[in-house]
Every structure is written in structure tokens, then in C-alpha cells.
Amino acid sequence: RAVRTDPSSKCIRLLSKAMEEVFSRTPEYIFEGGSIPIAPEIAEAAGAKVVMWGLGLATDKIHAPNEEFDWKRIQQGFLITCRLLELLGSHPRK
Secondary structure (H helix, E strand, C coil), rough: CCCCCCCCCHHHHHHHHHHHHHCCCCCCCCCCCCCCHHHHHHHHCCCCCCCCCCCCCHHHHHCCCCCCCCEEEEEEHHHHHHHHHHHHHHHCCC
């Protein structure tokens, strides 16, 4: 089953803010297919929406024999995750 999180949801807005702070530019919303087959079950079990974001570039050649992923983007991914958690903690649920 497919999942899609509403791009106007609070979590996505806060994720966008975190990404903008880390990358110093507004992120783009690009809807692509993914292959995480358990995502719908996780969302259902948690009673929550699934939020996924990518940091890969087309030039990374992901899953190819010569794939690559820049270490700096891994670090930025950690910074985004930490900042998102801070933002979520400062914006309590309804």
C-alpha cells in the first residue's frame, strides 16, 4: 500500500523549516515513489502519519554499483532530524 503525508501538515511545515535552516534555502516538494513496504503498517500501528524525506541526488546513483552519498549530507540529515525534534517539542499537539 502507498502512503502520502499531507504537505500542509504541521510536521511537514516544521520539517521544511528545519531543512531551510540547515540548507539555507527553501526545500522543494518532489513526490516520488519509495520502497519501504512496511511504512503503511508502521503508520497504522502508531496511529500517526509517516514522514519521509530524501537527501539523495540523482548524481548519487543510489543502488547502482558505483553509488555514492556525500558525508556532508549525512551530517546535514542528522542536523535536520535534531532540529525537527526540537521544533516538534516546542509545538505541542492539539
